[in-house]
Amino acid sequence: MSALRLISNRTSQQALSDSDYTWDYEYYEYGPVSFEGLKAHKYSIVIGFWVGLAVFVIFMFFVLTLLTKTGAPHQDNAELSEKRFRMNSFVADFGRPLESERIFSHQMAEESQSLFHFCINEVDHMNKEKESQKGPSLESNTHFQEVPKSSGMFEEDLRCLTKFNIPNFVNTEQTSSLGEDDLLISEPPIILENKLVMKSSHRILD
């Protein structure tokens, strides 16, 4: 408000020499502003600005929703079927029925959460750091904070995660834990990172 006042005072001093100005808080006097002969409506800037802003926001929303639908259906199916094929090959090694995929995709949220918690607690315990008092919370951002800060943490993460055998965790809902005979190859940490990333991105955006 007073910023405006200063602006008007200075410009007027530069532009006009004989205008009346006051340090007035109630209303602004910009000198003789003639309102005659206006071609358009006097509030046209106001209306135009707000309409433009609304159009921009709606446009942004539509662009974002369009992003959800891009990727043609055939592309989508190809991607999905490829992933399913890979998962099937995983699963086939352990003789699991294929339908369990659906169940796991729904439950993966909770399971990966609790798995990650378990992993974190394990690492905490291993390093004998100070315990975080928080119980299992669903705050995925803080998951990353619970892991103790040390320079070799990344490798420890990998060890921890490989130990817990993330892809196999999928199977434990129906079978008992499979122990150490896992199919861990170089992929799991990446898969885990993707899953974690997915979790946290959903957490943030939902």
Add this chain to the structure above:
Amino acid sequence: ENISDFSVNITDCTQVVVPEEVFFTVAAAGILENLLILIAVVRNKNLHLPMYFFICSLAISDMLGSLYKTLENIFIILCKMGYLTRHGDFEKKLDDAMDSMFILSLLGSIFSLLAIAADRYITIFYALRYHNIMTLRRALVILAIIWAFCAGSSIAIALFSYEAATVIPFTILFPLMMFFILCLYVHMFLLARSHARKIASLPSSTVHHRTNMKGAITLTIFLGVFLCCWAPFVLHILLARFCPHNPYCACYMSIFHVNGTLIMCNAIINPMIFAFRSPELRSTFKKMFYCSR
């Protein structure tokens, strides 16, 4: 007091006045809400994380904005009642100080939003190394740098007048930051979408469409609210600098109080879309309120 000599034309754009009760209610709500967040983060040790520090920084800048408006209104009331003169030096200095507080609030808001977006970006794209990249100390250093820069530039803008050289960078900074934040969030959004697709084994995609619709709505709300609350004021500054005598511009500038109220509404809405989404923070509030009973 001098009143300008020309007769008030009926078609003049008179100042749109926001009732003072509305003004003070909105300002008080904003200040209280943000203060609550600060107290909650300080009291709960589990919330001493970079993410919450950035949210606190946003809360502080919102509080400053509401505080500025409240103080200014009090100032006006005191002037009306005659306790303060309008032409004194003290009032001018006070006025300058309040101006710089307001610009500090705006810059602080923009940079806090940027920091929050960058923090979330690192969380998603550098997930396993996040705790190494964004340590607590680094977060505090980043916040110190941001606030030092904002304080310096707000004092510079308030003191060294409103030449075009200061107004233009100020008004360019605003859309630039918005665009950058939008890019960060869109990239995160795209990744979330592709991951949702990868895990959804159902051929019918209604489930993840709904999820991604929610993401689109959230993103739109984040940026739409900030734009709608701050852009009117930024346009006002531009018009005041470049066309104060144009009748169209003058009519736009007559709704200045509404713009100010919008900025205070932003202070109320921001905690809802950033802070209150965190379950930990909500549970801290519940504990605070139940303990006080």
